Structure formats: C-alpha cells, structure tokens
Amino acid sequence: MNFSTLVDNLISDTVEVSLPLFVPELIVCATIVVLLTVRVFRLAEGLLLALALAALLIASGNDWLATPDQIALWIALAVLVVNRLVNTGRYSDPFVLALVGSLLAWWFAVPDGLLGNWTGVERQEIFTGMLVYDSFTVFFRMFLLAFAAWFVVLVRMTGLADREDGQDFYTLLLGATLGMCLMASANHLMTIFLAVEMASVPSYVMSGILKGRRRASEAALKYAVYGAGAAGVMLYGISLLAGLLGTAHLPTIAARLAEMDIPSLIASGESGGTLMVLALSALMIMVGLAFKLSAVPFHFWCPDVFEGASAEVDAFLSVASKAAAMALLVRVALGVSTAGEVNPEPPVAHRAVPAQAVSLLLSPDGEAASDFGELSRVAAAAPTLPTNAKSTPLSPVRSFIVQLLAVVAAVTCTFGNLTAYGQTNIKRLLAYSTIAHAGYMMMAVAAAVQLAGDNPDGARTAVAALVFYLGVYVFMNLGAFAIVAFLRNAIGSEEIADYSGLIRSAPVTSVMLTIIMISLLGLPPLAGFFGKLLVFYALVAASGPWMIALLVIAGINTVISLIYYLRVAKTVCIDPEPAARGPLSIGGLPAAYVFIVALPVVIYGIYPVPVQHIAEQASKYLLM
Amino acid sequence: MFEFANPAVFLTWLVFLPAVVALVIAFLPLRGETIKWISLATTVVVFLMSLSMIFGWGSVKFQTGEEFAGMQNLFAIDWIPSFGIQYLMATDGISFPLIVLTAFLCVLAMGASWPIKKHEKAYCVLYLLLETGMLGVFCALDFFLFYVFWEVMLLPMYFLIGIWGGPRKEYAAIKFFLYTLFGSVLMLIAILMLYFNSDLRQLPADQLVATGVVSPHLEESVRQERVQNILNSDAPQHTFNILAMQYMGQHTDLFTTPNWLGQSLQWWAFVLLGIGFIIKVPSVPIHTWLPDAHVEAPTPISMILAGILLKMGGYGIIRICYPICPQAGFDLAYVVCAVGVVSMVYGAFAAMAQTDFKRLVAYSSVSHMGYVVLGLGVWSAVAGNDFNPEYWEMGMNGAMFQMIAHGISSAGMFFIVGVVYDRVHHRNLNEFGGLFAKMPVYSGLAVGIFFAALGLPGLCGFIGEVLVVLSVWNFSVALAVISAAVVILTAGYILWAVQRVYLGPEYKGPHGEALTPITFREFSIAAPLLAFAIYFGVNPQALLNYMTPSVNKTVVELTEWAKDNPSVTQSQQPATVATPIRPQIES
Structure with missing residues (x-):
C-alpha cells in the first residue's frame, strides 16, 4: 500500500461513506455560517435578486407571460422582491434561520421511514474511525437537534435572544449542539476531547449571555475556569492512555487492553506501574466526563452556573449537555471495556472493513500505519477470544469501570438529593435535581458495563434504560426550566417562596409544574417513573453486590427526593397567594408551550411503548 | 366501547369512569354545587355498576358458589409487551366485596363532602382520581398495573389532606406520603426481584390461559401458538402476572433460590412486600402516619382513608404476600401474628389515652386492623391437625369480614365525629357531654355505629373478631387470649368515649348554640352505614357467601402446598390443642 492508495482510500471513504452520513451536522455548520454572514448577505442579496430578475426578463423576451407556470414564477419573484424591499430585516431574522436550520438538520437526522417501525442502523465507522455511526449516534443526533429546535422557540418566546444579539445566541447554541452531536458519536480520544471542548466553550458564553448582570458573568467565569481545569486533566489522562497503549482509537484501545492480559499482570504482581498509569488515566478521563455530567465531586460549577445563567440556558445545560455527556460516557465505558469478545459471531457483513482498516492505519500515533500484522491480528483475535466473562482479559477493566461509576453514581445521586433540600431558589433546586438524576442515569451505565461481559443483550437493555430516561427527562427538564423562565418574566423572581398559590392565577402552568x-x-x-423503573430493572438484571447496593441507594434516594419536589408542588398548589403579588399573567402562548412540552410526560407514562421502542433500537447495535 | 357485556369494557369503565369525569370537570367552566352534583352522580353510577355485577350484564356477572371460587370476568390486554406487562383485571370473592365497599363509601363520602366550600373543582377532580386509583388496586392482577394504581392514589390523597385539612395538614400530608412512598419503593424492589426470578415456562399450558398470561379471549389457534411460543422459548419468560406468580410460588422452586443473608428470595420478597402493605394497614410500629393523617384530613377523606385505604394493606397481604411467598409466610407466621396482636393491644391502649375524639377513632382503626393482620397470618392450617385447612379458612374469612365491617364502622365513626366537629369546631372529649339531649337522632346513630365497632354481638364488628379469635386459638393459645382480652379494652375506650360525648347532663363546651339536630343529608349518610352494620351482624352469611369460596380456595391451595413441602411437614409439631372448635362457616 503506497501513499497514493492511502490518499485514495481516504478520499473515497470520506466522500462516499462518511459525508453522506454526516449531513445533519453539515446543515448545522451551514446554518452557523449563514447566521454569521446574514447581515453581509442582505446587501448582496437584493443586488443578486435584481440581477436575476433582469436576466430573466431579457432571456424570456417578449412572451414572458405565456404559460401559467411562468406567471406563477413571476408572481413568486415579485413577492420576494417586494418582501425584501419592504421588510428586509424580517427575512433575515436569526430566529427563523436558526429554527429552519435546526429543523432541516433534524429532518435529515431522522432515519428513513417513521420512528414507529425504525429498526436501527448498524454500526459503521466514519471519517477513518474518528466517529462511529450507528443507531446510538442517530438517536442522539435526532434528540439533540429536536431539542435545539424546541429550545430556539423557547428563547424566542421568553425574549432571551432578541433581535440584536439573537444571532450570537443562536450561533453559540448551534455550535454547542454540533459539539454535542460529535460527543455522541465519538470513537477516538481526540474526537472526544474536541467534541467536549466544542460543546463546552459555547456553553460558557451562553451562561454569560446576559450582559451587565454580575451573577451571569460570575457564572460564566466560574464555568469557564472549572471547565478549563477539567479539560486539562482530561487531556492529560488521554495522553497517558494513548502513550501507554500507542493508540487513541477506542476499539483498538480495547483490543490492546485485551492483549495486555491484565488478569495475569495482576496475578504476577509485576508491572504495577503500568496498571497504576492505566488507572490514573481512566480516573483523569473520568474527571473530564464527570465535569460534563456534573457528577460529584466535579459538580460545584453546576448550582452556581444554574443560578447565575438564565433559566433557558439552564434547560440547555441540563438536558442537551447532560444527554451528550451520557452518550459519551456510554461510548467510552463500553468502548474500552469490550473488544468484540462479547459477541462470538459478529455480523461480518456490516463490519465496514475498509473504513476500519483505514482507521487503524491512520491512528494519529502513526506507528500502527506500518504494522499490517497488527491489523490482521486484531481482526482475527476478535472472534477467537473466549466468551466466558469470568476469564476474559477485559473483565478487570470492566470491574474497575463498574466500581468507579457505581461509587460516583451513588455519591452523586445521594449528594444531589440531600443538598436540594435546603435550596430556596428554584434554579438551584433544579440544578441539584439535575445532579441527582445524573446519578440515576450513571447507575444504568454501570449496569451496562457490568453486563457487557457475558450478557450483551442485558447490557443493551441497560443502555436502552438510559436512553429512555433521557428521552423523557428532556420533557421534564425543558418543561420545568421553561416554566421558570416564563414565571421569571411574569413575576420577576426565581425564589420558590414567590411561587406560592400560583395555581389560582396560572392554573395550567401550575398543574404542569x-x-x-x-x-x-x-x-x-x-x-419519570418508567424511566426510573427501567434503571432499577437494569440494576436487578446486572445483579451482584455493587448493583444491589446501587438499587437500595436509588430506592432510598427516591424517597428522600420526595420532600423537595413535593415542596415545590405544595408551594404552588397549597400555600396561599401573597397579597403583594397582584395580578399576574404568563400569557396563552407560553402556557400552551409548557402544556405541549409537559404533555408527553403524562402520555409516555401511560403508554411508554413508543419511546421504549426507539430506546431499544438506539442501543441495538452497541457492543458489536 | 360501550359493550358492557364484555368484561374488558365493563371493568375499564368501572375503574376509569371517575377519572374520565374528573378530566371533563377539569376542563369545563363549572362552579360550586354543580361540580359536586356531577361528582356525586358519578360515584352513584359507579356504585350501581359495581352492584349490577351481582345481577349480571351478559357475560359480566359475579357468581357465587364453590365452582366460581377462581377469577371471574378476567381479561388481559398487552400493554407493554417487551416486559410482559398486561392490562389485566378480574374479580373474585376477595376483591369483589372490596370493590363494592369502595364504590359504596365513595358515594357516602362524596355526600359528606358538601360542607367543603374551598376550591370545589380541584377537590372533586382529585376525589374522583382517588376513586379510580382505589378501584384499580382491587381490580388489577398485573403487578405493574397494581403498583401504578397503588401510587396513583398517593398524590390526590396528599393534596386532599394538604389543601382541605386541619391546622397541621401539611405535616400530616407529607408524613402520609413519605411513609407510603417508602413502602412502595420496598414493594417495587420486591416486584422486580420476583419478576426476574419468574419463568412462565414452568407453568402448564392450561395455567397460562387460566392466569391470563395468554388472554383467554383470543382465538383458539392464536392462543395455542402463543402458549407454545412461551413454552418453547430458550430464555426465561418473566412475568408480572400476579396469578402466574402465585402458581410459581406454590408449585415451583423459582422463588426459593437462596438469596441474601442465607434467606431465600421469597423470604426477602415477603418481608419487603409485607412492610409495604403493613405501612398501609397500618400496624405498630409503622402506624404513626395514621393518627396525624386522620386527624388532619377533612371528614370525607378520613372516611375514605379508614374505610378503604387501610383495606389495601390487608388485600395486598391476602392476594400477594401469602400466595406468592408461602414458604416465607409459613416461616414468619409468628412474626405476622405478633405484629397483629401488638397493633391490637397498642392501638387500644393508645385510643384510651386520647382526648381528641378523632384521634381516638384513628387509634381504634390501628387496633381493629390488627385483627385483620392476625386473621390473615394465622397459619393454623398446619398446626398439627393433619393439614385441615378449616381453621385458617376461618381466620382468613374472619379477617376479610373484619375488613368490610371495619370499612363500614370506621367510616361511620369518622363521619359521626365530623358531624359534631362541623357544629362545635372542636374535638376535645373532655369538653363534650350531653349531646343526646340536643341531637337525639344523631346520638342514636352514633351509639349504634360505635357499638358496631366495639364488636357487640348482633353487629358487624362481632363476626370478624370472633372468627379470628377462634381460629387463633388453634394456632397459639397465648395470642388468642390476648386478642380476646383486647375486646375488653375496646369496650373500655368506646364506652368511655360514648359516655363522655353523648351522656351527661348538658353540653358545656364551646359553641353550644350550634348543636342543631342532624340534617337529612347527614342522616342519609349515617343511616345506611348503621343499617349495614346491623344487617351484616345479624346475617353475616349475606357477605360470607360472596367471599368464602375464594378465600377458602386460597387457603386450600396454600394447605396443599404445605402438605407437599418437606420443610413444613418436618417442622410439624404434634397436636397441642386438645379441644378443636368446630368452624361455623358453611358456604
């Protein structure tokens, strides 16, 4: 294989395989570009249009009103021109552009056919193995883009992104969404880092978007400093791992780890240093992930940022950012702890061998490029590895990850719930609630990793539990923060105490809250119940002392979280209205928005099958 | 949608009609009395529907007799197929009386809701949702569905206490919620444990159909195919079907696998479920939510709480705990009985110490529900009498009867307290006296209902108590003596309360001028309760006819299980009771 074939392979892989699967992200990119250049365009646009008109007029000559379709064309053009001349600003409203862009991207992200009979997308590595394209990617892309569209509508309605800086806000929003889409499909330590940063940096700015508000600036600064620290540590962890194993490609990492045969390393008692470095790098990478997940002990930014930033941005951080971080956690945790060993008969037909081959050759470390034996060995090793979980070389990796995740999840969940008790500010309360829910979700990931060894179906069910949880969590948290934002506009306060007796003046919103x-x-x-039940289910399915302990902790946490959730409900529904508040109205449109966003919480609670089906399909081709 | 001859349609309407009306009310611009009338009409319709099952709607008919001891009107519809969760409902002699009781008390409690003038719309909506939850619990036979209904009740109840309650309403409401939620979470864990160890492949084909795992209403060929699919599958087929779990618990080893701390899986399931149910009953030491909730709740809600919600604990024990986990039930028989007896004694003493009228009634509930737990827990079938199930049958029938009787008498007592509280706005026993002179009709009704609770022969409370005590005699003489002695304590606090409230020369407490005779509305709520208390006391067979076949079937099956079980037969003690008392139930 010489250099030119390599380049040819690269080009054909990129153009023929990867780019068609990357359309939604490209649309987001295009929307960002359009948003940024729209003001320049507006001048050029009128000119272009006039030119086009003139050209048409000349070209059609005398019979320019000959056929009905020509007439239609002329009318359309004329309407466009008039619209431009009279109301140019409106056309280039960044809101419309952002909404159209995100909806268009979403449309391309939705798999062919309706979701009701979606049968999943098989795993395929794209862009030389930097990204992975499977049902999981498809689901999260769809999820994030749909959320972005809803979110664009929300910020428009609450007036956070107004005409002047709306452009900036939507650009940041779409940029962050793009990063999150990459997080969900990352397959390489470099993409992981890039995606995390791409999602984080716009988020820092968004939390400080309210200019002139000290709390917002403080929040943004805190977030940025904390994020930079976490990113640094994570990068260090990445470099340790890549340096030790000579690759940054997740499946290859798993294969290398399998080759190292950690059980015998432990048994021999030698090379404790290697194990130490491995554990250290895992912990450091976990720091970066835990920061994005707002898991204890890297959650400190969360309540402060949530309090300082506006409620809409909180919704974005608590849903989109959390979902992407969860997806990334699943990718990393399952990626490095299973090396094709889980499935004795991997479906050869769709293993996308050329792409994978190129990906191995092009691993950034460079050394693998010359090692063809390596390639065949990895390919050959996968089916022959023992399938018994007890003796696989990766089981220590898995148990390390399980224990790490279990401890972090248990502490996060308990801490979040206990701290939420004392909160008087609704945004802080929801911040801690978000932390607690991250804990529940991480439990599902822990169960998935535990099951990954000997029961891939069980592991997929555990991931499906997480996906379901996220799928309903989006409605709950978007709804909650939307209500907080609308109420802030109506009563100018975000203290829970100021919500007392809201049900008298805003019944729909209060019932939905x-x-x-x-x-x-x-x-x-x-x-929410069904999501939690599925997580519990995964824990029971995974069994073992760690999982049972998690189950008990999750159960106790559910009980203790009752107090603070119910306190909000009590304040809204039971407490008397304060005399000082006066009449209040949040308007019909916001109430309708809240109603529509929160309605799925009831519908999918009574009939969860559609979401469950999607969740199952989304996790179907993991672990292959 | 309106083919009432189809059990699926009929039971669905029976359960969900209140919820549907609640939704309609919520979205219509109605005010005040109209809403109450609509709600009352709804509860009446539901009550008539439940009664109509006795007479029958085509194939929907509740039949009595030995041959109808099993489930009747069963239907099963797939709900969440990937987890085997079904929309599965049916009635039998255990649930049917409770369904009728629920529908009946809901009518009366709605009538008792007339004095509520605050946020009537919200009140009626929540009340009707609560009724749906309660009826659903008694109809559901899928564990998941059961759990959903069980939880659905919590939120309406929380708000009903929290918004319309007394001075410490918020504390009482959250305490109620917290206790019950704690129990529910334990129950959920137990459900998942049982689910993961269940395996439908171990059921014979006819049982798969009989339990509704494969809907009996399917075409013969489809049914056969589904049965074969289950039986021939490679992986274990988990289920939430309560009836199937009962079969597994009694005929297979699925739930006896060793689990944590050397105890079997079913031991843990029994304990977790038992705590969940006993919180609801409630038994000492987890009863403390009840006095607070009862005292703070408005009168109609207290009636519902005492009359129906407490019965769910007993229902859960008889329907779920024992049939699914017989081994654990056998091992823990003494613990359960001890819990029952301690509740009886403690509740009675606590009631005696109260000065708040409503609190006294609340503690009397703790005491009376102790009989239920005791009657259910008496594993006397195997206490050395060659597996003669008669005594345990007697205990279980007594417990079931006691549930209905207590539903009538305790709802009546709370209403009686509510009537006088509405007038004088206090409940201090030491400030009452002489009500007989001012409110003679009311006092007559009150004394009648109190005597029914006391267990006076000829009134409904007596039958259940005596059946339970008689059956306990064969299990443990000591417990029987104690439980019989509690009758004296009960007489003590009730007679003392009657004396302090109704007798005496004249009323000296506050608001004496407000003591007007009871209104027609109040009379027509209290009178039916007293009438039923007398009727069931004189003619208990009218009620027992409905429940004995199913109760006996449950007990006989458990006895069969005990006969075949080496761990039970080995622990057999020689007969310790020389003088068996002939059971007096004929059915």
Missing part, C-alpha cells in the same frame, strides 16, 4: 415535579420524583403513571 406539579406534574413535572412528580414525574421527576418518579411516581406512576408519569413517564
């Missing part, structure tokens, strides 16, 4: 709180708590027949 109550439903959301109860769903976050996890009571049937609301969707």
Whole structure:
C-alpha cells in the first residue's frame, strides 16, 4: 500500500461513506455560517435578486407571460422582491434561520421511514474511525437537534435572544449542539476531547449571555475556569492512555487492553506501574466526563452556573449537555471495556472493513500505519477470544469501570438529593435535581458495563434504560426550566417562596409544574417513573453486590427526593397567594408551550411503548 | 366501547369512569354545587355498576358458589409487551366485596363532602382520581398495573389532606406520603426481584390461559401458538402476572433460590412486600402516619382513608404476600401474628389515652386492623391437625369480614365525629357531654355505629373478631387470649368515649348554640352505614357467601402446598390443642 492508495482510500471513504452520513451536522455548520454572514448577505442579496430578475426578463423576451407556470414564477419573484424591499430585516431574522436550520438538520437526522417501525442502523465507522455511526449516534443526533429546535422557540418566546444579539445566541447554541452531536458519536480520544471542548466553550458564553448582570458573568467565569481545569486533566489522562497503549482509537484501545492480559499482570504482581498509569488515566478521563455530567465531586460549577445563567440556558445545560455527556460516557465505558469478545459471531457483513482498516492505519500515533500484522491480528483475535466473562482479559477493566461509576453514581445521586433540600431558589433546586438524576442515569451505565461481559443483550437493555430516561427527562427538564423562565418574566423572581398559590392565577402552568415535579420524583403513571423503573430493572438484571447496593441507594434516594419536589408542588398548589403579588399573567402562548412540552410526560407514562421502542433500537447495535 | 357485556369494557369503565369525569370537570367552566352534583352522580353510577355485577350484564356477572371460587370476568390486554406487562383485571370473592365497599363509601363520602366550600373543582377532580386509583388496586392482577394504581392514589390523597385539612395538614400530608412512598419503593424492589426470578415456562399450558398470561379471549389457534411460543422459548419468560406468580410460588422452586443473608428470595420478597402493605394497614410500629393523617384530613377523606385505604394493606397481604411467598409466610407466621396482636393491644391502649375524639377513632382503626393482620397470618392450617385447612379458612374469612365491617364502622365513626366537629369546631372529649339531649337522632346513630365497632354481638364488628379469635386459638393459645382480652379494652375506650360525648347532663363546651339536630343529608349518610352494620351482624352469611369460596380456595391451595413441602411437614409439631372448635362457616 503506497501513499497514493492511502490518499485514495481516504478520499473515497470520506466522500462516499462518511459525508453522506454526516449531513445533519453539515446543515448545522451551514446554518452557523449563514447566521454569521446574514447581515453581509442582505446587501448582496437584493443586488443578486435584481440581477436575476433582469436576466430573466431579457432571456424570456417578449412572451414572458405565456404559460401559467411562468406567471406563477413571476408572481413568486415579485413577492420576494417586494418582501425584501419592504421588510428586509424580517427575512433575515436569526430566529427563523436558526429554527429552519435546526429543523432541516433534524429532518435529515431522522432515519428513513417513521420512528414507529425504525429498526436501527448498524454500526459503521466514519471519517477513518474518528466517529462511529450507528443507531446510538442517530438517536442522539435526532434528540439533540429536536431539542435545539424546541429550545430556539423557547428563547424566542421568553425574549432571551432578541433581535440584536439573537444571532450570537443562536450561533453559540448551534455550535454547542454540533459539539454535542460529535460527543455522541465519538470513537477516538481526540474526537472526544474536541467534541467536549466544542460543546463546552459555547456553553460558557451562553451562561454569560446576559450582559451587565454580575451573577451571569460570575457564572460564566466560574464555568469557564472549572471547565478549563477539567479539560486539562482530561487531556492529560488521554495522553497517558494513548502513550501507554500507542493508540487513541477506542476499539483498538480495547483490543490492546485485551492483549495486555491484565488478569495475569495482576496475578504476577509485576508491572504495577503500568496498571497504576492505566488507572490514573481512566480516573483523569473520568474527571473530564464527570465535569460534563456534573457528577460529584466535579459538580460545584453546576448550582452556581444554574443560578447565575438564565433559566433557558439552564434547560440547555441540563438536558442537551447532560444527554451528550451520557452518550459519551456510554461510548467510552463500553468502548474500552469490550473488544468484540462479547459477541462470538459478529455480523461480518456490516463490519465496514475498509473504513476500519483505514482507521487503524491512520491512528494519529502513526506507528500502527506500518504494522499490517497488527491489523490482521486484531481482526482475527476478535472472534477467537473466549466468551466466558469470568476469564476474559477485559473483565478487570470492566470491574474497575463498574466500581468507579457505581461509587460516583451513588455519591452523586445521594449528594444531589440531600443538598436540594435546603435550596430556596428554584434554579438551584433544579440544578441539584439535575445532579441527582445524573446519578440515576450513571447507575444504568454501570449496569451496562457490568453486563457487557457475558450478557450483551442485558447490557443493551441497560443502555436502552438510559436512553429512555433521557428521552423523557428532556420533557421534564425543558418543561420545568421553561416554566421558570416564563414565571421569571411574569413575576420577576426565581425564589420558590414567590411561587406560592400560583395555581389560582396560572392554573395550567401550575398543574404542569406539579406534574413535572412528580414525574421527576418518579411516581406512576408519569413517564419519570418508567424511566426510573427501567434503571432499577437494569440494576436487578446486572445483579451482584455493587448493583444491589446501587438499587437500595436509588430506592432510598427516591424517597428522600420526595420532600423537595413535593415542596415545590405544595408551594404552588397549597400555600396561599401573597397579597403583594397582584395580578399576574404568563400569557396563552407560553402556557400552551409548557402544556405541549409537559404533555408527553403524562402520555409516555401511560403508554411508554413508543419511546421504549426507539430506546431499544438506539442501543441495538452497541457492543458489536 | 360501550359493550358492557364484555368484561374488558365493563371493568375499564368501572375503574376509569371517575377519572374520565374528573378530566371533563377539569376542563369545563363549572362552579360550586354543580361540580359536586356531577361528582356525586358519578360515584352513584359507579356504585350501581359495581352492584349490577351481582345481577349480571351478559357475560359480566359475579357468581357465587364453590365452582366460581377462581377469577371471574378476567381479561388481559398487552400493554407493554417487551416486559410482559398486561392490562389485566378480574374479580373474585376477595376483591369483589372490596370493590363494592369502595364504590359504596365513595358515594357516602362524596355526600359528606358538601360542607367543603374551598376550591370545589380541584377537590372533586382529585376525589374522583382517588376513586379510580382505589378501584384499580382491587381490580388489577398485573403487578405493574397494581403498583401504578397503588401510587396513583398517593398524590390526590396528599393534596386532599394538604389543601382541605386541619391546622397541621401539611405535616400530616407529607408524613402520609413519605411513609407510603417508602413502602412502595420496598414493594417495587420486591416486584422486580420476583419478576426476574419468574419463568412462565414452568407453568402448564392450561395455567397460562387460566392466569391470563395468554388472554383467554383470543382465538383458539392464536392462543395455542402463543402458549407454545412461551413454552418453547430458550430464555426465561418473566412475568408480572400476579396469578402466574402465585402458581410459581406454590408449585415451583423459582422463588426459593437462596438469596441474601442465607434467606431465600421469597423470604426477602415477603418481608419487603409485607412492610409495604403493613405501612398501609397500618400496624405498630409503622402506624404513626395514621393518627396525624386522620386527624388532619377533612371528614370525607378520613372516611375514605379508614374505610378503604387501610383495606389495601390487608388485600395486598391476602392476594400477594401469602400466595406468592408461602414458604416465607409459613416461616414468619409468628412474626405476622405478633405484629397483629401488638397493633391490637397498642392501638387500644393508645385510643384510651386520647382526648381528641378523632384521634381516638384513628387509634381504634390501628387496633381493629390488627385483627385483620392476625386473621390473615394465622397459619393454623398446619398446626398439627393433619393439614385441615378449616381453621385458617376461618381466620382468613374472619379477617376479610373484619375488613368490610371495619370499612363500614370506621367510616361511620369518622363521619359521626365530623358531624359534631362541623357544629362545635372542636374535638376535645373532655369538653363534650350531653349531646343526646340536643341531637337525639344523631346520638342514636352514633351509639349504634360505635357499638358496631366495639364488636357487640348482633353487629358487624362481632363476626370478624370472633372468627379470628377462634381460629387463633388453634394456632397459639397465648395470642388468642390476648386478642380476646383486647375486646375488653375496646369496650373500655368506646364506652368511655360514648359516655363522655353523648351522656351527661348538658353540653358545656364551646359553641353550644350550634348543636342543631342532624340534617337529612347527614342522616342519609349515617343511616345506611348503621343499617349495614346491623344487617351484616345479624346475617353475616349475606357477605360470607360472596367471599368464602375464594378465600377458602386460597387457603386450600396454600394447605396443599404445605402438605407437599418437606420443610413444613418436618417442622410439624404434634397436636397441642386438645379441644378443636368446630368452624361455623358453611358456604
């Protein structure tokens, strides 16, 4: 294989395989570019249009009103021109552009056919193995883009992104969404780092978008400093791992780890240093992930940022950012701890061998490029590795990850719930609630890793539990923060005490807030319950002392979280209205928005099958 | 949608009609009395529907007799197929009386809701949602569905206490919620444990159909195919079907696998479920939510709480705990009985110490529900009498009867307290006296209902108590003596309360001028309760006819299980009771 074939392979892989699967992200990129250049365009546009008109007029000559379709064309053009001349600003409203861009990207992200009979997308590595394209990617891309569209509508309605700086806000939003899409499909330590940074940096700016507000600036600064620190540590961890194993490609890392045969390393008692470095790098990478997940002990930014930033941005951080971080956690945790060993008969037909081959050759460390034996060995090793979980070389890796995740999840969940008790500010309370829910979700990931060894189906079910959880969590948290934002506009306060007796003046919003709180708590027949049940289910399926301990902790946490969720419901529904507040109205449109966002919480609680189907399909081709 | 001859349609409407009306009310611009009338009409319709099952709607009919001891009107519809969760409902002699009781008390409690003038719309919506939850619990036979209904009740109840309650309403409401949620979470863990160890492949084909795992209403060929699919599958087929779990618990080893701390899986499941149910019953030492909730709740909600919600604990024990986990039930028989007896004694003493009228009634509930736990827990079938199930049958029937009787008498007592509280706005026993002179009709009704609770022969409370005590005699003489002695304590606190409230020369407490005779509305709520208390006391067979076949079937199956089980037969003690008392139930 000489250099030119390599380049040819690269080009054909990129153009023929990768780019068509990357359309939604490209649309987001294009939207960002358009958003940034729209003001320049507006001048050029009129000129272009006039030129086009003139050209048409000349070209059609005398019979320019001959056929009906020509007439239609002329009318359309004329309307466009008039619209430009009279109301140019409106056309280039960044809101419309952002909404159209995100909806268009979403449309391309939705798999062919309706979601009801979606059968998943098989795993395929794209861009020379930097990204992976499978059902999981498809789901998260769709999820994040749909959320972006809803979010664009929300910030428009609450007036956070107004005409002047709306452009900036939407650009940041779409940029962050792009980064998150990459997080969900990352397959390489470098992409992981890039994606995390790409998602984080716009988020820092978004939390400080409210100019002139000290709390917002403080929040943004805190977030940025903390994020930079976490990113540094993570990068260090990445470099340790890549240096030790000579690759940064996740499946290859798993294969290398399998080759190292850690059980015998432990048994021999030698090379403790290697193990130490491995553990250290895992911990450091976990720091970066834990920061994005706002997991204890890297959660300190979360309440402060949530309090300082506006409620809409909080919704973005608590849903999109959290979902992407969870997806990334699944990718990393399952990626490095399973090396094709889980499935004795991998479906050869769709292993996308050329792409994988190129990916191995092009691993940034460079050394693998010359080692063809390596390639065949990895390919050959996969089917022959023992399938018994007890003796696989990766089981120590898995148990390390399981224990790490279990401890972090248990502490995060408990800490989040206990700290939420004392909060008087609704945004802080929801911040801690977010932390606690990150804990529940991480439990599902821990269960998935535990099951990955000997029960890949069980592991997929555990990931499906996480996906379901996220799929309903989006409605709960977007709804909750939207309500907070609308109420802030109406009463100018974000203190829980100021919500007292809201049900008298804003019944729909209050009932929806109550439903959301109860769903976050996890009571049937609301969707939050089913998500939690699926996580519990995964824990019981995974069994073992760690999982049972997690189950008990999750159960106790559910009970203790009752108090603070119910306190919000109580304040809104039971407490008397303060005399000083006066009349208040949040308007019909916001109430409708809240109603539509929160309604799925009830519907999918009573009939969770559609979401569950999607969740199952999304996790179907993991672990292959 | 309206084919009432189809059990699926009929039971669905029976359970969800209140919820549907609640939704309609919520979205219609109605005010005040109208809403109450609509709600009352709804509860009446539901009550008539439940009664109509006795007479039958085509194929929907509740039949009595030995041959109808199993589930009747069963239907199963797939709900969440990938987890085997079904929308599965049916009735039998255990659930049917409780369904009728629920529907009946809901009518009366709605009538008792007339004095509520605050946020009537919200009140009626929540009340109707609560009714759906309660009826659903008694109808559901899928564990998941059961759990959903069980939890659905919590939130309406929380708000009903928290918004319309007394001075310490918020504390009482959150305490109620917290206790019950704690129990529910334990229950959920137990459900998942049982689910993961269940395996439908171990059921014979006819059981798969009989339990509704494969809906009996399917075409014969489809049914056969589904049965074969289950039986021939490679992986274990988990289920949430309560009936199937009962079969597994009694006929297979699925739930006896050793689990944590050397105890079997079913031991843990029994303990977790038992705590969940006993919180609801409630038994000492986890009863403390009840006095607070009862005292703070408005009168109609207290009636519902005492009359129906407490029965769910007992229902759960008889329907779920024992049939699914017989071994654990056998091992823990003494613990369960001890819990029952301690509750009886403690509740009675605590009631005696109260000065708040409503609190006294609340503690009397703790005491009376102790009989239920005791009657259910008496594993006397195997206490050395050659597996003669009669005594345990007697205990279980007694417990079931006691549940209905207590539903009538305790709801009545709370209403009686509510009537006088509405007038004088206090409940201090030491400030009452002489009500007989001012409110003679009311006092007559009150004394009648209190005597029914006391267990006076000829009134409904007596039957359940005596059946339970008789059956306990064969299990443990000591427990029987104690439980019989509690009757004296009960007489003590009730007679003392009657004396302090109704007798005496004249009323000297506050608001004496407000003591007007009871209204027609109040009379028509209290009178039916007293009438039923007398009727069931004189003619208990009218009620027992409905429940004995199913109760006996449950007990006989458990006895069969015990006969075949080496761990039980080995622990057999020689007969310790020389004088068996003939059971007096004929069915």
